[in-house]
Amino acid sequence: MGKRSSPSRRGIAEWLFLLLIGGIYVFLTLPSVLTIPISLGGSRSVTFPPTEFSLDLYRRFFASPVWTGSLVESLIVGAATAVLATLIGAFAAYGLARGNFIGQKLIGAILLSPILVPSIVIALGVYFYFSQMKLIGTTTGLVLAHSILTIPYVIVVLLSGLRQLDQKIETAAGIMGASPLRVFTHVVVPQLRYSLASAFLFAFLISFDETVISWFIAGTHATTLPVVMYGSLKVEVAPEIAAAATMLSLTSITIILCYAIFQKQEKSAA
Amino acid sequence: MNDISEKRRRPVSGRARIPLDGFGFILPSLILFAAVFAVPIGYVVMFSFQTDEGASLDGYRWILDSNLFGRVLWTSVQIALLATLVSVILGYLLALFLYRLSPRKRAVGLAFVLFPFWTSILVKSYSLTVLLGREGVVNSTLGWFLGYNPELPLIFNRIGVLIGMSNHLVPFVVFPVLANLLAQDRNLGQAAAIMGASPFTIFRRVTLPLSTPAILAATLMCLIISFGFFVTPALLGGRTDVMLANLIDLFTRETLNWTVASAIAVVLLTASIVLVLALSRLTGQQKAV
Amino acid sequence: MTETLASPPRWAMDHTHPSGRDAPAQPIRNTMAETAPILRMEGLTKLYGAVTALDNVSLDVARGEFVTLLGPSGSGKTTLLNIVSGAIFPTSGALWLDGRDITWVEARRRGIGMVFQNFALMPHLSIFENIAFPLRVRKVANAEVKERVMEALELIRLPGVAARKPKQLSGGQQQRVAIARALVYRPPVILMDEPLGALDRKLRHQMQFEIKRIHDDLGLSMIYVTHDQEEALTMSDRVCLMGAGRIQDIGAPQRIYSSPATEFSADFFGGTNIFRATVSRGPDGTTLHHEVFGPVLGPGAGPQSGEVGWMVRPEQLRFLPPGEGADNELAGVVRDITLSGQLTHYAVAVSDGLEFTVACLTNHATRGPFEGDQVRIGWSRQATAILKPTEQ
Numbered sequence: 001m002g003k004r005s006s007p008s009r010r011g012i013a014e015w016l017f018l019l020l021i022g023g024i025y026v027f028l029t030l031p032s033v034l035t036i037p038i039s040l041g042g043s044r045s046v047t048f049p050p051t052e053f054s055l056d057l058y059r060r061f062f063a064s065p066v067w068t069g070s071l072v073e074s075l076i077v078g079a080a081t082a083v084l085a086t087l088i089g090a091f092a093a094y095g096l097a098r099g100n101f102i103g104q105k106l107i108g109a110i111l112l113s114p115i116l117v118p119s120i121v122i123a124l125g126v127y128f129y130f131s132q133m134k135l136i137g138t139t140t141g142l143v144l145a146h147s148i149l150t151i152p153y154v155i156v157v158l159l160s161g162l163r164q165l166d167q168k169i170e171t172a173a174g175i176m177g178a179s180p181l182r183v184f185t186h187v188v189v190p191q192l193r194y195s196l197a198s199a200f201l202f203a204f205l206i207s208f209d210e211t212v213i214s215w216f217i218a219g220t221h222a223t224t225l226p227v228v229m230y231g232s233l234k235v236e237v238a239p240e241i242a243a244a245a246t247m248l249s250l251t252s253i254t255i256i257l258c259y260a261i262f263q264k265q266e267k268s269a270a
Numbered sequence: 271m272n273d274i275s276e277k278r279r280r281p282v283s284g285r286a287r288i289p290l291d292g293f294g295f296i297l298p299s300l301i302l303f304a305a306v307f308a309v310p311i312g313y314v315v316m317f318s319f320q321t322d323e324g325a326s327l328d329g330y331r332w333i334l335d336s337n338l339f340g341r342v343l344w345t346s347v348q349i350a351l352l353a354t355l356v357s358v359i360l361g362y363l364l365a366l367f368l369y370r371l372s373p374r375k376r377a378v379g380l381a382f383v384l385f386p387f388w389t390s391i392l393v394k395s396y397s398l399t400v401l402l403g404r405e406g407v408v409n410s411t412l413g414w415f416l417g418y419n420p421e422l423p424l425i426f427n428r429i430g431v432l433i434g435m436s437n438h439l440v441p442f443v444v445f446p447v448l449a450n451l452l453a454q455d456r457n458l459g460q461a462a463a464i465m466g467a468s469p470f471t472i473f474r475r476v477t478l479p480l481s482t483p484a485i486l487a488a489t490l491m492c493l494i495i496s497f498g499f500f501v502t503p504a505l506l507g508g509r510t511d512v513m514l515a516n517l518i519d520l521f522t523r524e525t526l527n528w529t530v531a532s533a534i535a536v537v538l539l540t541a542s543i544v545l546v547l548a549l550s551r552l553t554g555q556q557k558a559v
Numbered sequence: 560m561t562e563t564l565a566s567p568p569r570w571a572m573d574h575t576h577p578s579g580r581d582a583p584a585q586p587i588r589n590t591m592a593e594t595a596p597i598l599r600m601e602g603l604t605k606l607y608g609a610v611t612a613l614d615n616v617s618l619d620v621a622r623g624e625f626v627t628l629l630g631p632s633g634s635g636k637t638t639l640l641n642i643v644s645g646a647i648f649p650t651s652g653a654l655w656l657d658g659r660d661i662t663w664v665e666a667r668r669r670g671i672g673m674v675f676q677n678f679a680l681m682p683h684l685s686i687f688e689n690i691a692f693p694l695r696v697r698k699v700a701n702a703e704v705k706e707r708v709m710e711a712l713e714l715i716r717l718p719g720v721a722a723r724k725p726k727q728l729s730g731g732q733q734q735r736v737a738i739a740r741a742l743v744y745r746p747p748v749i750l751m752d753e754p755l756g757a758l759d760r761k762l763r764h765q766m767q768f769e770i771k772r773i774h775d776d777l778g779l780s781m782i783y784v785t786h787d788q789e790e791a792l793t794m795s796d797r798v799c800l801m802g803a804g805r806i807q808d809i810g811a812p813q814r815i816y817s818s819p820a821t822e823f824s825a826d827f828f829g830g831t832n833i834f835r836a837t838v839s840r841g842p843d844g845t846t847l848h849h850e851v852f853g854p855v856l857g858p859g860a861g862p863q864s865g866e867v868g869w870m871v872r873p874e875q876l877r878f879l880p881p882g883e884g885a886d887n888e889l890a891g892v893v894r895d896i897t898l899s900g901q902l903t904h905y906a907v908a909v910s911d912g913l914e915f916t917v918a919c920l921t922n923h924a925t926r927g928p929f930e931g932d933q934v935r936i937g938w939s940r941q942a943t944a945i946l947k948p949t950e951q
Contacts (some may be wrong), residue, residue, distance in 0.1 A: 460644075460646060460666070460673075461673065463666045464666050466696045466744075471696060475692075476681060479683045480682070480683055
C-alpha cells in the first residue's frame, strides 16, 4: 500500500521561491502604502515608524491655501478631463470599432499613441504651444493637455467593452430606421455603462496623478497637487507632502475598488 | 454604418467612393488631437531647427558635440537597460507565481500588483525617499538587526534610481507574461510530465520557450517607458543620474535654450518611435501565429 | 462454466456477468496461471466534496489488450484515466502497473504513454524533436534517438515530416505524431483520451483503423476513452461501459451489445424494447412473466426469481409470415415506419400503449409491412436479454 497522504510536500526550493515572491511583493507594494502611516505620524518628525498618532499634517495641509488650492484644482481638472475624455473617447472608440473609413488603422494608431510617446515630449510641445496661446497656468490648458493623455486609455477600455456587445442589436436598430448617432446613444451607450464608468474613473485618476505635463504648464493660479508636491520635494521636504501623497494614494485605492465593484456588477448583469 | 463584414465591398456604381462611415464619430477626437497633440509636437520639431536668428541646425550640432548630452544619453541607455533587466526578472518570477495559483487566489495576487500599478509615481518616489535615506526605514531596520546603522547609500545615486524604476516597471512585465502563461495549453505540461520530464525540465523546455514572445514584448515596453522617466531620476538620483527627460527640463526652464531642448526631445521621440515600431511588429507577428 | 470458442485472437478474461447467460463465443484463457494483468485497479474511488466521481471501480487490463472506457460525460471514465495517468490521485483504492504499486507515484515516474484529444504537441519544436522529447528526457544518445524517431515516423506512415512544425500538419497527421510520441519510449500501457474527438467523421474512421493496426502490429496494451459507442465497438477487445462513476457493464463488444447485462447498458446502446417483468427459471430455461405480454421465453441461464429488466434488440425481431412461429410471438399493428439508410425501423404497437421497435434491412422492393398493417413479430428465446437494474 502506498502512503496515505498525497505527495505534496514542498521542497526547500519551493519555500525559498515563496520567500522570494514575498520579498518582491513587499518591494512592490510598500512604497505605495507607506505614506499612509507616515502622514498619520504628526509633524514633529516625518519618519517611519511614526512616533505618535496625529492628524497634524492634515491640519497643516488644509490650512495652507497653496496645498488646498492645488487639491481643489486637481479635483476640478480631473473631473473636467474625465468628462471630456470619456465623451470624446467614447465616440472615437465607437467609430474605430464599427466604422469603415479611409485611414482607419492609422487614425486608430494616432489616437492611441500618447500612451507610448514620452510625456516629456508632449509636455515640451504643449508648453511651447500654450505659451503662444496664453494657456499657460490656466485650468483650460490643463484640461486640454490631460485629455490628450487620457483619451487613449478611455478608447482602450471602451474598445474592449464594445467587443463584448452583440452587434446584431445595432444592425437591427439600423434596419428599423435609426441613424448611426441614435444607435450609438440609445443602443450602445446604455449597454456600455460599466465600461464608461470605468473609463471615467481611469481618466480621472490619470489626470489626478499626472505630474510631468502639469509641471510644465501649471501656473500660480492653476496648479495641481502633484506639481506642488514635486516642487516641494525638490526644494525642501515639507511635511505636508506626506498628507498630499496619502490623498493621492487613497484616491487610487478608491477608484480601484469602484472599478472592481463595477466589474462585479457587470458580470452579474450579463 | 455598414456591417464590418461588408468592409471590402466594391462600389456598385462606376464612381469610386471613399469610405467614410463613422468618420463623424472620430472627428472630434481628431480635431482635439490635431490641436493639442500634433501641433505641439510639430512645435517641438520646428523649434529644434530654429534659433533666435532663424532656421539652423545649431541645436543638433550642439548635441553631437556636447559631452553633456553624450553622457546623459549613455546614462539613460544604461539605466534603461539595467532597470528593464531587473524588472523583467522580478516580473517574470511574479507572473510564474500567479500562474500557478487557483483563479481566486490569483485575483487577490493580481490586486496587489494592480494597486502599485495605479499609484502615482510621485507617491512611490516620495515613499522611497523615506525608505532609502541614511536614516530611512531600510537602514534603520538593518541597524536594529546589526546593532549599528550601516548607512547604506541607497538614494541620490544609481541604486536609488534603479530601485524606483524597477518598482514602477514590474507590473508592466507581469501582465503580458501572465497572459502568455495562462494561454499556454495545460495539456503540454501534463504530456511532458507523463513522458517523464521533471518540473524544472518542463519549465526549461516548454514553458520558458513558449513565453519568449511575452518576455520580448515586456522588455520593449519597459525600455519605452524607461526612456521617458522624469520624476524618478529627479527625486532619487544623484548628479550622475540625469536622464534625457531631466536634461530637457534643464534646458527649458533653467538655461531657457528651447532649441537644444527641442532637439533632445526629437532624439528621444525618434528612439521611442523605433522601439514602438519594433513592439508592434512583434505583437503583430504573435497574432499571425 | 465453459464458453465455446468462436473467433480466435489473443486476449484474456471475460468478466462474465454473475447472472450468467449464454454469451456468444469468446475465447478464454486461464489468466491466473498464464499471464498476470499489466494493469490492476482495485476499489478506486474519487470524491470531490459531496460529488462521487468514481465509486469503487476495479478493473484488470491484460497484456496486449485494447480496453475502451465508454460512457456519457460525467460517467467517470475520464476521472479513471486521469488516476491511471497520475494527473489526480484517488480518494481510496490502489493501482498496480506490472506488479508495481503506483497509486501514489507521480506521473512522470510511471512510465506510461498518453495521447490527448487536442494532441498536446509542443508548438515550438519540430516534429522530430516532439517525438524525441521523451527520449531526450531519458538522456538517450543522439544516434539512438534518431533511429527510434525515424522508426516511429515509419510506423505512423509519415516519414517525411520530421523537419516541420506541428501547425504545418493536418489534424489527423498531428494525432499520428502524438501517437508516435507516446510509442517511441515503449511504455507498457498507452492511454488515449478521446483522441479522435477533434477530427471530422471520415478522418475518424481512417484513424480508428490506423490505431487498431498499430495496436495489433505492436501488441500494445491500451486504455481508450470515448463516448462514441461505434468507435468502442469497432476497436476494442473489451468494452467497459461506465456510468455514474461505476462500471455498468464490461465485456467483448459483441456480447455487450447483443446481450447487455444492465438496463444502463441496454439503454446506452440504443434503448428500445426495454421492459420489466418477474423472472422464474425452469428446466428449459428462464421465463419472464410480463403483466401485459404474458410469459416470454428467455435464455437458458438467468436468475431463479425476482424483478428484472429485459430487452430484445430491434434487429433480432422479425415479422412472422403466416404459418411461421417463433419462441416468442406477439401480435400488433404497424404504427410508424422510419427509413434510416440501411435499416428501416418499424414502430409496432402491441397492446396497452406498449410498443416494440423492429429493425429490418431496408427492403427496396417494398414487400414489407406498411403503416396500419396487422403483423406478428417474433424472436428466439436466446435473443431475450435479462438486465440487471441500474444501481442508483
